[in-house]
Amino acid sequence: MLSSDLSLYFVSAVTNKRIGFLNLSPDEVIRSLFYNKNNDSLITVSVYASDNFSTLKCRTTPVEYIRRNQLDAGFPLFESESLKWPGFVEFDDVNGKVLTYSAQDGIYKVFDLKNYYFLYSIPDENVQEIKISPGIMLLIYDRTPSYVPLKILSIEDGKQLKFFKHLLHRNKKIDFIEQFNEKLLVKQEDENFQILDVRSSELIEVNVSKFMTPSAFIFLYENNLFLTFRNRTVAVWNFRGDLVTSFEDHLLWHHDCSTNNIYITSDQDLIISYCKSEAVAEDGTVGSINMSEIMTGKCIAKITANDPALSAPPRRNGRSKRRSSVWSTVPEALEDVTALFYDEDRNEIYTGNSHGLVHVWSN
Template identity: 80%
Template sequence: MEGRRISARYSSRRIVASKGGRRRRGGSSNGTLNHNSIVNKLQSREISPKPHRAFATTTAHQRFTTMRLVQEYDTHDRKFSSNSSITLPFLMKRSKLVEIVAAKNLVFALCHSGLCAAFSRDTNERICFLNVSPDEVIRSLFYNKNNDSLITVSVYASENFSSLKCRSTGIEYIRRGRPDDGFPLFESESLKWPGFVEFDDVNGKVLTYSAQDSVYKVFDLKNYTLLYSISDRHVQEIKISPGIMLLIFNRNSGHIPLQILSIEDGTVLKSFNHLLHRNKKVDFIEQFNEKLLVKQENENLQILDVRNAELTEISRTEFMTPSAFIFLYENQLFLTFRNRTVSVWNFRGELVTSFEDHLLWHPDCNTNNIYITSDQDLIISYCRADSDVQWLEGNGNAL
């Protein structure tokens, strides 16, 4: 989707301003486990080096055998369409969902058109629409658990849909049907393309980039106070990891300058140069704790340990540039998504597992369609297979 960038690092989310039935496995037909299956799973739990994780993984399918449809919600409202003060006709038309966010007893559904509705799980009714301006198009949602609020990121027809505006609304106000009681965020920032705002739930920070003056700013996610700024026109990109940020500067002919900063106060922890092949573009640079992943066009993937400069490479024939990453910090692994396939790698350069029977519905996966449990032992994704959704699990070393 043009202009929509969702970061694939843990639960950090970046929004960039724009330019102008189910397969059964391992159980009986009535959803109960047979005797041999129970024995095998218990045996696996006892002899596994990670018994808790192994048992949870092998019983993953049974955890969902009782799932049933409880309630359906509909964001489309003919009464709203005919009587609303909304001035944008496309907001009144039915469109597909692009985000679903659950917070407390509320469910928020954001449509591709930019219309966003809030539903109550207690009454199973729609409470309100979150579009508080007649020309507002909501681009993304973020639930801020630090202060129990919902942040909406929007663009407006009056500004040619080119500048991001953020708004924070308390969950309690939404529950009462009063979305107008929210307040704007980062009003001092010019978030026109290619500016962006990125919400980092792990570190409790917000990163903004104002392209107008080439300034990055870091805010506290609890109270939205400014912590520090980074003003350097040579900074090409910033990557966020737990506790640190990686600054990627404009490349020179044979290397690219890099800095690692403390996420808390912006202190420079390490500065170094990474050698590059001349005249070849950089496909990506990603940071995972002390590991730096660098891939150039038609070259091997390099995994650099920034502590001791130890370098590991994965052959370009084995590792092809993916469209998205998800880092599994609990397992010290990372997932790659390419076309419709999912692969799991470790930082020794080894392919841990690939899901050969798992074909994602969308090519060039957007990680909005991927959910990983907090224990990182289960992936839920939208797939093209015998049924639309499959439940995937690893085999001990996978997830």
């Protein structure tokens, strides 16, 4: 979240030069940023103090105009939609769509991410949640005691592809329902994990002692696998319910799996995460950055505070030799990391911490 009274700068990944900035008004708080690769623009989602921070406002600004510092060339998005809480907007980069929800009107709407044209709407008639996968949307309706109604729609035109009822154990809460292509993943409290093929109706069950409810998922579309996160540990599963990989040295920093601190490479062969560090176990605030192979679980590289090969720019008269009055030691740079990104083209890792500093790790 970016608060008021500051300027937001953008840095070119190619030149590392500042290409422009957005001046935030004292009234504005940016909730999220989204880079739209379809039209090379930056979308900001903001709330405002004058509205008691209750309504989302979206704006798109072409990156070319950010470079020229012509920020007024941008324009607002979805002005016709009431995005007052608990309304929301979700950007789907995989399908090139935008999903909005107006709680006031009780309607979901889908827009084209390329040109923001309205495509179709979905009435909120007891829809509890919507899950988006490549090519399809799963609508999860309010459950009955013995089943949950589910509907699968085409993401392109909203046409119904299938409607069915998934049977449930009475009086047991649903831990999660997830959708991955034609696979439906369902888990109820203290019950077996179920993998249902919605096209063939084939059902696979995994014993509750083998698969316990994770706190988060990441689906690996290229490999037809999925990652689970539970109690700081990561595991890889296939859709037959088999455990594929356990990681030997990848204990995550956060209990609740903050995906801001996790990066999966585009080939989906490596996972890079902010982890607990054995090297500085006595210091509860400094972690490490671990890189592991997804298919083998082996840790192949690690950035730690006591690595003698690492060095920060030396200070000169209390400052770094670089043009900045802000400097960090390696342990300070690894303290309370809140965001992590890996530039695969430049082989550089970017981390941000709770002090608002961004660090670049490069060899």
